[in-house]
Amino acid sequence: MAVYTQVSADALAEFLSRYDLGEAVTFKGIAEGVQNSNYFVETTHGRYFLTLYEHRVDLNELPYFLSLMTHLADKGLPVPRPLTDRKGVALQMLAGRPACLIEFLRGVSVNEPTPAECRAAGEALGAMHVALADFKGHRINDLALPGWHDLADACAARANELPEGLATQIADELAFLDANWPKGLATSAIHADLFPDNLMFTAGKVSALIDFYFAATDIRAYDLAVMHTAWCFSSDGATYFPERAAALVAGYRAAHVLTDAELAALPVLCRGAALRFLLTRAFDWINTPAGALVTRKDPLAFARRLDWYHSATADTLTGA
């Protein structure tokens, strides 16, 4: 969590001159996001976020993310709207990086969500899926099964740097998911990373959904599975909270249908979601270079969730 690209006062002034938003009165780097540099910018007109996209982000994919955010903001969802310059262009260049000025939304992320917050979060996901039904954009999810195989291969080559048994657990799980990944479920644009960090509350209500840079086209119910693994356990994965899960799923169902087929597939989808975060954490664990600005997160937190899901049913998953 850091600012990778420095923006000088002069560069900022030139950048803001492309818009009709006045001049900068406050400018602070935000310690948020591991892929991009983010700044808080206050001008004489209002408050904004400025995101500079770093090398991990594919420039060709930025229009997808920005159009998705714009689509959701247009539908009235609490999603930060990408702002456009005088010529109507959202994606800019600044300090040698692609950049976008984005609406500032208030809110505070929760760390230990209450059932009421889980319900509100599930409802926000459902409302987002409703709003995405007519979204035309398409992006292949590079963190779906084929991508998991690539990550697993990369980790297997350096398995000795991982906690003991982890490489075997990954290989076994991938074999299971290859054989059992659900087919025929509805697909949609999904957020794919709606962890508590990416959902903000003000006065108990959802005030912002943020960080759409993993969004892609995939099985719609997989988005709920990601939230299940993200919201319903202690952060170390050692404790499952059924009352959070019940509230999350009930909230989702209050806003969007969850079909019998989706419900039946949820245990497998949750195993996939837990494996996805296990894999990216394991990969980052062995690839975080000396001197990196990013703090490594423990992959075992998701290995424990994966173990729990092995004996889960649709009933235990939904807190019944």
Place this chain on the structure above:
Amino acid sequence: MAVYTQVSADALAEFLSRYDLGEAVTFKGIAEGVQNSNYFVETTHGRYFLTLYEHRVDLNELPYFLSLMTHLADKGLPVPRPLTDRKGVALQMLAGRPACLIEFLRGVSVNEPTPAECRAAGEALGAMHVALADFKGHRINDLALPGWHDLADACAARANELPEGLATQIADELAFLDANWPKGLATSAIHADLFPDNLMFTAGKVSALIDFYFAATDIRAYDLAVMHTAWCFSSDGATYFPERAAALVAGYRAAHVLTDAELAALPVLCRGAALRFLLTRAFDWINTPAGALVTRKDPLAFARRLDWYHSATADTLTGA
């Protein structure tokens, strides 16, 4: 530049309950400061900074820094005021660290100051020295001559990790300063680190002086020498801008007297200031651990300034 200590939403809510400032509506880590963790906090009452003091800061010295900031804010200077809780206490504990909620001041730092900005900055330093004339606090400057010797010894032991010739340059300079450091000049509480990053502007006027955590009792004119080395060169130290220096000194003199003795000592004081930043950069260069969150800054940028000061006179220093 990063947030070292994470503060959960629950810990923040408990912290804010010690004050009468309402509840948090926005909470963002700020990528600013290398010694402390800083957050932007917006509550239902207003906007604040939250600083958590990390291990590099001596807990016993925090009351000095906070009383200095309060003294300056009381005098009407644009210095962020430490806020006190319902019991009148500024210094708190949060997430296991000493912490303080501080007034939010707007502003944008400049990277390449214009002469007009240098003049305003010099004037702000002079006004600060006027306001500090009756400040009773005292703190030994651990980054004065004895401290420079300690840093030089630490660097000399690993001189092979530094650019060639740097250890020799440091030793020669220290010998010169030992023999020539001015005596008898007026002392005062000084900021001691008033780089452009630590001074913010709004609409061309100084809106904030920040980061008082190197403040100490020392030769008052040394504060102007620090600003000279910080504001009057290109960041790599290769180019000197006499028009900035002329404006800086004229601004200072518009707000505070600069005696003939101080002016005569300025070349030596500037050599000391350049050496001080050369030494801390050289020390950080060889001691930045693998995985550190801090970007190393090039010590040669101050070695070049030091070279320039060798042939400087009071006239060239003041842009004449």
